[in-house]
Amino acid sequence: MSKYWSEVVRTIEPYVPGEQPQVEGLIKLNTNENPYPPSPRVVQAVSEDVMERLRFYPDPNATELRRAIARYNHLDESWVFAGNSSDEVLAQAFMAFFQQDKPLLFPDITYGFYPVYCQLFGIETVKVPLAQDYSLGLAQYRQPNGGIIFPNPNAPTGLETCLDDIEQLLSDNAESVVVVDEAYIDFGGTSAVALLEQYENLLVVQTFSKSRALAGMRVGFAMGNPVLIEALERVKNSFNSYPLDSVAQLAATAAIEDVAYFEGCCRKVIATREATTEQLTALGFDVIPSKANFVMAKPPASLAAKSVAQLLRNRKIIVRYFDKPRIDEYIRISIGTDDQMQRLIAALTEIIKAPGSAAQ
């Protein structure tokens, strides 16, 4: 704390990302990264004499990338906004749409960055409790609000909200912007992009960090009515005119254009997730049905989730544990390769068998 700090810096509780430990031989299942590398086209795109051109500023509008995203989603490019990660795009959306007289609504169990943006930008919030089965409980979103945001599938539960429910939410809240944060949509979920033409209050946010294996490149994007896109552009151009560097623009363009590779990786992750869910269930875990590249799994009754996470760590397998009400009985496991998941299952089998090792 310092006399030089502004009020918001004094009071804010920053987001804490999953760790990025640099340990040899680690099985890293804590930050939902893709177990497969990005498309080989990404490597090609970046190695071709791009470096010489780095002395020039990048295209501030990321035109080629936005066009490629638009093509993939059958939209006009004026419906697409790109930024330095979906976290940044979300932050910009909070400034652009949610600084209102009425509170922002989002689930009580959700992506941990939302309340942080609200603190940073002085946005009042109402946290809407998830239903007992961890579904959104959409009826509770029929209250005065200055915006709504939720991830679909939700994080960290992995549970999907169906399009019919989202459509109901959009028509119930026509005066507010509804942001559907689809970071994990490509692993079997149904995107709300299909609703964009009908609902001018819908903004869909996606990322290259998960399904396109470019977490290290930091590229995210939003899709919505051009009037919403214009608002995001205005915030962007008041903060950093060129948020995406030249290499990131090229890499992401190459990644989204390689549809076959992308679909292959997603299929593999989905298959591994389904197999892992079965094996976890067979071990006595209670697994929330996931449409994401992670699963939330509650250990058998005799074991504490926190201890299981620690015992896995002792075996060089890192999963994520959230010390928060309602989810503190679960561990969140990112879906790795089949081989990594076999080692996880073997480790969990050992842990379960060792009497008293992770007792509640």
Add this chain to the structure above:
Amino acid sequence: MSKYWSEVVRTIEPYVPGEQPQVEGLIKLNTNENPYPPSPRVVQAVSEDVMERLRFYPDPNATELRRAIARYNHLDESWVFAGNSSDEVLAQAFMAFFQQDKPLLFPDITYGFYPVYCQLFGIETVKVPLAQDYSLGLAQYRQPNGGIIFPNPNAPTGLETCLDDIEQLLSDNAESVVVVDEAYIDFGGTSAVALLEQYENLLVVQTFSKSRALAGMRVGFAMGNPVLIEALERVKNSFNSYPLDSVAQLAATAAIEDVAYFEGCCRKVIATREATTEQLTALGFDVIPSKANFVMAKPPASLAAKSVAQLLRNRKIIVRYFDKPRIDEYIRISIGTDDQMQRLIAALTEIIKAPGSAAQ
């Protein structure tokens, strides 16, 4: 305008960056890019199997890069903060330090992004007029304030403020954070880094976009007392945990470690600037003495700056013209290669000789 926009989006006037036209054979002297490519080490650093690793998140703390910046500046790494361009770092500094009860002071003629950040973050400002000779007029900064920021050398004048004056400013305003924006310091100016140990209220911001020829990579950084750095970290971790992608971290680290290449490029730019200044003066231009990689030049009395800029553009040479009081009689010319500047001088010679071509 839309009912969905927040108040700040409705009212803000976004920054307008210099254009990035994609025209064959253009001599681009409008955005102060380096005429020389980045260090060859940058290419090496990025080509070495970095792409495979892009599926992982980058180091959120940019540790290696911050260490390299610290080494170059003879500081501990706890004195260094890195971000996605110095624009982003400046925006974060505005949030961290300048959201105060008292107004922020900055020059009336200065970097155009400052007033935009103030609008975005609701910061009250007092614009302090430059003196007649375009110097900062430091005596006027002795008024109640919640912070001070200015570029050194100033942009777009190129004029340097000497360290003695900066030191006076720091001790006169010990209760405020003073940000010295040194985007152009490496072209012959004297950095305020030397004052960091003595003044805990000093933050120095620099960029890789100019002297290190990495405008396309978007890397900027701040140096200051660890208490100030902590405030920036808190803002960063409330907005985007990983603002710098893996490639950018590697590229910038390689660039700052190649000291010999960097110094060679800076020497060439300085030599070209001095030669250009002489030639412009010989043609009747009034040139503000510059310590940056650009010069502000007022055409001979019979010519209007705006017309000169247009006539250069007709000849495929782009310079920057600011339609603002006190600087609208100047064109701002980025320093290119010797060859590019010869073509500029030849074009200006033609323009001056053609009677009435660019009359006031």
